[in-house]
Amino acid sequence: MQVLDEKQTREALPFDELISAIERMFASDCVTPLRHHHEMEVPGEADATMLLMPCWLPGQYSGVKFLNLFPDNHLRSLPTIIGRYLLSSGKTGEILALIEGGELTARRTAATSALASRYLSREDSRDLVMVGTGRLSLNLMEAHYRVRPIERVRIWGRDLRKSSLLAEEAIKLGIPAEAAPSLEDAARQADIISCATLSNEPLIRGEWLKPGCHVDLVGAFKPTMRESDDTAIQRSSVFVDTYEGATHEGGDIAIPLKTGVLKLEDIRGDMRELVTGKRPGRTSQAEITLFKSVGAALEDLAGAILAYETTLRATDSR
Structure with a gap:
C-alpha cells in the first residue's frame, strides 16, 4: 500500500494532469452517494465539520475521504482541513x-475551479483577484494561472499583512501577485474573482462586476x-x-433559492453538463458568469487515482 504525505501528494498532482483527470471523471459513470456531513461542537470555538465522502468507478477503483474541518485551527497554527483519503481496488x-x-x-478544489474557468471565463482573462489568504488561495491562483493568460493577481484579505505574505509565496511560483488594500477597487477591474473564505456575510457585490467577469466561489461551504x-x-449566469x-x-446558492431571488431552473448547468456539452458555458464576451463549488467526491477519486498511478509509475521506473 502506498502512503503519501503532504509533499508527495502535491508532487503527484500537477495541475495540468489533475484538471484533465477531473474533467474525465465528471464525464464518467462513477457512482457518488450522498456524503455524510456532520456538525461537531467545539466548546468555546466555532463548530467543526466532519465529512465522509465515498465514490467509486465500478470494477476499477473505489475510495472514501475522511475529513475534519476546524475553522479555529489557525489559533493553534494548525491547518483548517485535516484528513486522509483511502483508495481501494x-x-x-x-x-x-x-x-x-x-x-x-486543496488541489482538486482549485483544479475544479480552473476547469470551470475553461468553460466560463473569457479566454483573454488577464486580471485575477484572489479573495482570502488561507491554504486554498495559493492553489487557486496557481490553477487559474494554468488555464488563462493571467498577467496580474491581486490578493485581498482582512489582514493586509497576510495578503502581502501570500503574494510573496505566489511570486516564488512565478505568479505576478500583489496585495490589494481595497476589495472593491480590485473587484471592479477583475476578469476573474476567486473567493476562498469562511465568510458568513457577502463580500462580493454584484454592482462591482464588470461585463465579462467570471466569479469563482469555493468558500462559504455551509448553507x-x-x-x-x-x-x-x-x-450572473x-x-x-x-x-x-x-x-x-x-x-451562495441555497439562500437565494430559499428567498426566491434564484429559482432552480435559473441555474444554467453543472460541471457534468458542461464537460459533456449538454449545456453551453459562456455564450458572449459581455456575459457575467458565476460558479459555485462545494466539492464532490468524484473530484477526490480522480485526484487519488492520479496520485496513485503517478507514484506507481515513478516507482516502477526506478
Whole structure:
C-alpha cells in the first residue's frame, strides 16, 4: 500500500494532469452517494465539520475521504482541513493507497475551479483577484494561472499583512501577485474573482462586476454562509459543480433559492453538463458568469487515482 504525505501528494498532482483527470471523471459513470456531513461542537470555538465522502468507478477503483474541518485551527497554527483519503481496488477491494487529505482537497478544489474557468471565463482573462489568504488561495491562483493568460493577481484579505505574505509565496511560483488594500477597487477591474473564505456575510457585490467577469466561489461551504450578494446572483449566469451539493450546502446558492431571488431552473448547468456539452458555458464576451463549488467526491477519486498511478509509475521506473 502506498502512503503519501503532504509533499508527495502535491508532487503527484500537477495541475495540468489533475484538471484533465477531473474533467474525465465528471464525464464518467462513477457512482457518488450522498456524503455524510456532520456538525461537531467545539466548546468555546466555532463548530467543526466532519465529512465522509465515498465514490467509486465500478470494477476499477473505489475510495472514501475522511475529513475534519476546524475553522479555529489557525489559533493553534494548525491547518483548517485535516484528513486522509483511502483508495481501494474496485475489483478486489484491496487497499491501494492512503493519501494526505488536506493537500488532495486543496488541489482538486482549485483544479475544479480552473476547469470551470475553461468553460466560463473569457479566454483573454488577464486580471485575477484572489479573495482570502488561507491554504486554498495559493492553489487557486496557481490553477487559474494554468488555464488563462493571467498577467496580474491581486490578493485581498482582512489582514493586509497576510495578503502581502501570500503574494510573496505566489511570486516564488512565478505568479505576478500583489496585495490589494481595497476589495472593491480590485473587484471592479477583475476578469476573474476567486473567493476562498469562511465568510458568513457577502463580500462580493454584484454592482462591482464588470461585463465579462467570471466569479469563482469555493468558500462559504455551509448553507448559512455566503461570499456573494443577491445582486451578484441576479446579474450572473449561474453554474454549480453539482446540483445536489450546491443547492443544499452552499449559502451562495441555497439562500437565494430559499428567498426566491434564484429559482432552480435559473441555474444554467453543472460541471457534468458542461464537460459533456449538454449545456453551453459562456455564450458572449459581455456575459457575467458565476460558479459555485462545494466539492464532490468524484473530484477526490480522480485526484487519488492520479496520485496513485503517478507514484506507481515513478516507482516502477526506478
